[in-house]
Amino acid sequence: MNINKLVLKEIVRRKLNFFLGLISVVFAVTTVTGALTMLKIHDLKTGEIIAQKELETSERMIILEDDYRKIMKNLGFNLLILPKDQNLNDLYADDFASKYMPESFVDSLAASPSMLIRHLLPSLQQKIEWPEKRRTIILTGVRGEVPFLHKDPKEPMMVAVPKGTMIVGYELHNSLDIKTGDELKLMGRTFKIEKCNEARGNKDDITIWIDLQEAQELLQKEEEINAILALKCHCSGSDLASVRDEVYSVLPGTQVIEKGTSVLARAEARDRAAKEAQDAILSEKIHRNNLRKERENFASILVPLVLLTSTLWIAFLFIINVRSRKSEIGILRAVGVKEISIMKLFLYKALLIGLSGAFIGYFLGFGIGSIWGGLFSVSFFSVSQFALTLLFAPLLALLAAYIPATIAARQDPAEILRED
Amino acid sequence: MLQLENITKKYTKENQTILALNGVTLKASEGEFVVVSGASGSGKTTLLLAAGGLLKPSSGKIQINSTDIYNLTQEERSVFRANNIGFVFQQYHLIPYLTIIENVKVPMLANKSNISDKEVIELIDSLGLKDRLHHIPAELSAGEKQRTALARALLFKPKILLADEITGNLDPENIEIVMNRLADFKNSGGTILLVTHDKEVSKKADRIVYLEKGEILRS
Incomplete structure (x- = not known):
């Protein structure tokens, strides 16, 4: 017990x-x-x-960013760097710049440690009479994307037009029956048709794109351009002032305007979507x-x-x-x-x-x-x-x-x- | 030997002092069977409980084999009780959820002396309860319960057995069994102090002590 x-x-x-x-x-x-x-x-x-x-x-953000990249590519550029003396009334009336600045500006910008701009595309544009065809055209000289020296090379958003060739806008090739591979004279110089663009419904339809240097020679504007198209980094949609400051610090003799508001709006929408998420x-x-x-x-x-x-x-x-x-x-x-x-x-x-x-x-x-x-x-x-x-x-x-x-x-x- | 010297026990109840024992002196030698008799409220049970070390007297001295039991601490007194004193009460106080053999073994909770099951069964058998070993108290008659209580008290062969009206609920047959077992205990040298009103039982005692209002009238 x-x-x-x-x-x-x-x-x-x-x-x-x-x-x-x-x-x-x-x-x-x-x-x-x-x-x-x-x-x-x-x-x-x-x-x-x-x-x-x-x-x-x-x-969702990956999809949005991909969409954004595609949209940006399709719409072109969202900033336009112009000579400081360019009258914006004229620009908006003619849809191209009439003043000029040194081509070296784009190289200066490319050499700067820019954080906000990703792609630079210098161009020379001028409305001219196409003497051989008796048509008013916008002649645009481009040299493709200028790579940044301080950044990893990105896939170029626009390639250069090879020397001796031209790309023709829809209205021109359609009305003049121009085909890819044809050879045409422009201001006495022979060019081979590289590409005939689809209709865009804007001044591009009466534009001819050729190599920048050839355009400078034809227009007698050696080493001059009248615009730099800059594609801003997609990671910020509402910092235009920062981009301007950055450009002015390198190129004081320029002005920067916003181009492609819809791109910015979409960028802002993307940011808004991200914030909402x-x-x-x-x-x-x-x-x-x-x-x-x-x-x-x-x-x-x-x-x-x-x-x-x-x-x-x-x-x-x-x-x-x-x-x-x-x-x-x-x-x-x-x-x-x-x-x-x-x-x-x-x-x-x-x-x-x-x-x-x-x-x-x-x-x-x-x-x-x-x-x-x-x-x-x-x-x-x-x-x-x-x-x-x-x-x-x-x-x-x-x-x-x-x-x-x-x-x-x-x-x-x-x-x-x-x-x- | 049990020796009570000038024992007094006072209670205070509703601001009144009650003298339960008043100068009681009593000796009971080894092998002596002493009956304590008296009217209800005369102090018999108080005397028994005091003698067993369960109720400290207000004054006086109680010695068992020369040990003053109230000079011991409570814990020491518990051990002393377990080794020297057996109690049997009129109401048996069996533990209802234990079998008879388990009830008899209850003192083993306090006394660690080794007692085999065989010895326990022999003790139970000596009280005529061998057939009831594994029954619980609710299945026993009054006589069987009292015999179980007696077996429990005798388990460790105590020197003194204190019994309070243990025959009060028993028939003559059971009284005889119990008294025979008490006689055996006495003959083996045990001291018995039995409180009873039963004159027949008293006749078997060596000595009868009469109590009245807490005092011994005669013995």
Whole structure:
């Protein structure tokens, strides 16, 4: 006969008392574990949702950037660097510049450590009478893209027109029945038709493109140009002032105007879309955080309340148990059982209630928390949390049983035995 | 030997002092069977509990084999009780969820002396309860319960047996069984202090002590 056997026998005899205590611990542990599991699932889901949204945004931005690049390429340039004395009224009236600046400007710009401009295309344009065909045309000399010395070479957005060849606008080749491969004279010089452009519905349809140097020779404007088309970096859509400052710092004798507003608008739209996507992610984060706080607040009220109720309930059950075992305590004391052993009778029982309750409650709470959180995975099972539960639930039960156990141990056996 | 010297026990109840024992002096030698008799409220049970080390007297000295039991600490007194004193009460005080053999072994919770199951069964058999070893108290008659309580008190062969109205609920047959077992105990050198109203039982005592209002009238 020993205390442990007595405890087990008493539990078997008074199953209801043990069961009610066990339910209390199970309820407390289930609540705590359920709340923790649910919050853990919430955090995991938040991470997954945000990661998914970021991935979607990233994919959307790649598509947007690709679209943007294509749009930019199709629309041409978004900045025009002109001689400082170019009258903009004339420019807008004629749709080309009438003043000139040194061709070396473009080389100076290309040699500068520009951060904002990616592509430079110098050109020389002049409206002339095509003497051989008696047609007014815009003769444009181009030399293709001028590479930046300080940057990795990019794929050129426009290639040069080979010497001795020309590209003809739609209206010209259509009305004059010009075909690719034909040879034509322009201002006394023979050119082979490199390409006949599709209709664009603008001055390009009456434009002839030839090599810049040949154009300079024909127009007697050696080493002169009247515009540099600059394609700004697509990574910023609203920093024209910065680009201007950068150009003016290298080429003080120029003016910079915006060309291709739709490109900028699209760039701004892209940036706006990116910002909206970021805002959506931020909003989702805030929403998830708020939801977590709500759940945390709920748990922070529920958990202490349940723990307190469980503790009081266990204490109440032990007081009932002590009262119903007065005679037993009296005779045990009479036969010489010490106070500490009487306490052990109750504390061991509390320990068993706590351990059993922790074991059952943890797995129950894990299951309920998973259902509540809407996700079940064994990866949420935490050995350390389980160990802590196995430590704290018995401590809770011991705490609740301590005062009743002390009362039991300090009962006067003489009084009990005399009463009976 | 049990020796009570000028024992007084006072209670305070509702601002009134009650004198349960008043200068009681009593000696019971080894192998002596002393009956304590008296009317209800005369202090018999108080005397028994005080003699057993469960109720500290207000004054006086109680010695068992020269040990002043109230000079011991509570823990020491518990150990002393486990080794030297057996208790039997009218209400048996059996533990309801233990079988008869387990109830008899309850003193082993306090006394670590080694007693084999065979010895326990022999003791139970000597009280005619061998067929009831694995029954719980609720399945026993009053006589069987009292015999179980007596077996429990005798488990460690105590020097002193303190019994309070142990025949009060028993039929003559059971009284005889119990008294025979008490006689065996006495004959083996044990001291018995039995509180009873039963005149037939008192006749078997070596000495009868009459208590009235906490004082010994005669012995």
